[in-house]
Amino acid sequence: MSLDDKDEGQPDVGNLSSPEDVITTDLIQKILHGHDPDAKLVSYSAKLGTKTGDNFMSIIYSADILFTNSSSSEEKLEVMIKTMPKNEFRVEELNKVAAFTKEVNMYAHVLPEMVRFQKEQKIEDVEIMADWPACLASFSNGGIDDFVAMGNLRGKGYKMADRIKGLDHPQILLVLSTLAKFHAISFAQFGGDGAKIMSTYPFLEEKMFPDPAELEHSLKDYFKSLLRCEVKVLRDSGHEKEAEILALFCRDDIDVTLLSEISTIVTSRKNAVINHGDCWTNNILFLHDGEKLVDLKLLDFQEARCAPRSAEVSYFLHACVPSKELDVHKEEEYLKWYDDHFIQFLGKLGVNRSGNDGLDFKDFMEEYKNCKFYGVILGLLMAPMMCTESEDLQDLEDMEGFGEDAATRMFEARTKASKDSQLISTNKICNLAVNHLPHCPQVIRKMSEIKKV
Numbered sequence: 001m002s003l004d005d006k007d008e009g010q011p012d013v014g015n016l017s018s019p020e021d022v023i024t025t026d027l028i029q030k031i032l033h034g035h036d037p038d039a040k041l042v043s044y045s046a047k048l049g050t051k052t053g054d055n056f057m058s059i060i061y062s063a064d065i066l067f068t069n070s071s072s073s074e075e076k077l078e079v080m081i082k083t084m085p086k087n088e089f090r091v092e093e094l095n096k097v098a099a100f101t102k103e104v105n106m107y108a109h110v111l112p113e114m115v116r117f118q119k120e121q122k123i124e125d126v127e128i129m130a131d132w133p134a135c136l137a138s139f140s141n142g143g144i145d146d147f148v149a150m151g152n153l154r155g156k157g158y159k160m161a162d163r164i165k166g167l168d169h170p171q172i173l174l175v176l177s178t179l180a181k182f183h184a185i186s187f188a189q190f191g192g193d194g195a196k197i198m199s200t201y202p203f204l205e206e207k208m209f210p211d212p213a214e215l216e217h218s219l220k221d222y223f224k225s226l227l228r229c230e231v232k233v234l235r236d237s238g239h240e241k242e243a244e245i246l247a248l249f250c251r252d253d254i255d256v257t258l259l260s261e262i263s264t265i266v267t268s269r270k271n272a273v274i275n276h277g278d279c280w281t282n283n284i285l286f287l288h289d290g291e292k293l294v295d296l297k298l299l300d301f302q303e304a305r306c307a308p309r310s311a312e313v314s315y316f317l318h319a320c321v322p323s324k325e326l327d328v329h330k331e332e333e334y335l336k337w338y339d340d341h342f343i344q345f346l347g348k349l350g351v352n353r354s355g356n357d358g359l360d361f362k363d364f365m366e367e368y369k370n371c372k373f374y375g376v377i378l379g380l381l382m383a384p385m386m387c388t389e390s391e392d393l394q395d396l397e398d399m400e401g402f403g404e405d406a407a408t409r410m411f412e413a414r415t416k417a418s419k420d421s422q423l424i425s426t427n428k429i430c431n432l433a434v435n436h437l438p439h440c441p442q443v444i445r446k447m448s449e450i451k452k453v
Contacts, residue, residue, distance in 0.1 A: 019046040019061055022083055028065060031149040034136035035077055038070040049080055057099050057302045058082040062152055078152035079136060084144045089400055091144065097207040099302035100146040102277075105203045106301035107135035107148065110274060114185045121188070121349045129181040129345075132298050153297055158285035164387050164421050166322035170293045171286060175316060176334055178296060179279065180341035183309040186274040187342075188349035192358075194269025197306045204274065204306045206267045212259035218402040224254040225407030226381055230429050237426060242433045246380075248446060258377060261442045265374040266307045271358060271367065275312040277303030280319045280382070310368040313338055314375025319382050322424075323431035332365075339364050373440040379432050384414045387425030392416040 023046035032039050049062040065077040084091055084100070094100065111132060118128045133150035140146045161167050167175065190196045198204060209215075227250035234243035249255040276283075276298055287295040317326060317334060339361050346353075353359060385393065392413045399406065414425055437443055 078155040100140040163281040176338040184345040194272030222402040225404040229411040310371040318375035318379030
């Protein structure tokens with residue numbers, strides 16, 4: 001649309017999902033100024049960039065901006081714009097976890113400092129880890145005007161993987177090596193000292209999984225109901241023993257042990273690094289050159305946190321890797337691949353290792369063993385959504401709250417999927433509950449306590 005066709009002004013809270021009401025000329029001007037202060041806007045168009053059921057944390061629009069540069073030549077800028085939803089419940093929940101505040105600060109402070117630090121350590125330009133989209137403009141005050149505008153990577157050929165099928169082997173390896181470098185940077189910056197990270201970046205405070213006493217009852221009911229549905233899947237699949245193990249955490253209420261263990265894992269400050277926080281399929285874009293995988297970009301830093309690196313690795317593996325790619329032997333191969341790249345990049349960043357620095361692979365495996373529980377439980381909680389087509393999921397703008405009803409609707413959406421998708425979902429739930437959950441030390445301790453009684 002041309003400038004004459006577009007009214008300026010702020011979004012109407014009642015029509016936030018409509019591009020015409022959200023993507024204003026004023027907003028486009030801010031984004032364009034972030035790209036080129038001398039640019040002059042000619043025209044722009046915008047459309048929704050998300051499907052029903054995608055992206056609880058925001059509504060995303062794509063916009064094409066036509067402008068003239070300082071040489072009076074016309075250029076086009078393609079951007080993706082993340083905005084607050086219009087749904088009051090979602091806005092309230094996003095503000096509780098400071099989602100936009102975290103992402104705005106990550107782009108404004110953390111990520112630029114990571115790049116600066118790498119340059120300071122003489123990392124060559126071609127090796128600098130900056131695998132995220134360029135942020136052109138952003139704003140956050142906890143209101144409906146919060147936004148983050150980024151370069152549209154899809155216009156450059158980057159694509160999201162199929163979340164139902166999961167990632168293939170080359171994609172898994174590339175994500176792990178990318179996370180290894182991302183984690184190595186903040187480890188080199190702060191020496192693994194979580195307290196230093198938090199004093200520098202207090203906005204990384206954990207809000208998604210706080211102390212269980214602070215977690216609302218509706219969210220506890222949501223977790224309980226989802227896990228109960230998966231207990232039934234296990235029983236229907238003939239895994240009675242594993243169904244009983246999972247049922248221990250959701251029989252009468254969501255077990256406080258489950259919540260406290262998760263909170264303890266993601267708030268640990270020992271050997272801590274800056275975590276992306278939500279590294280799953282929908283937050284990763286891949287670039288191929290023909291059949292060859294050549295690059296990726298990490299999206300969405302709204303759940304960034306300070307935590308052990310193994311917590312992030314566990315979450316990624318158990319949420320995104322297909323069941324056939326996640327047996328015990330392949331899991332250790334992935335962990336070794338990740339750790340090798342972490343140690344290699346630490347060396348390039350100038351970290352001189354000592355004999356007892358706690359960075360041997362056996363040390364990482366011990367840490368991972370403790371953090372595995374977090375990844376397995378999150379993998380189980382995400383399984384119904386991961387294996388359901390977007391159009392079959394609940395329209396999140398109609399969501400009125402968490403609780404048992406929301407969990408039931410989420411799980412029922414799985415029954416609308418194709419038989420192949422339902423089978424993938426069932427296999428994922430069974431693989432996590434049968435081959436991974438029983439080996440978590442938190443589960444072993446709980447079983448031991450029950451036997452004593």
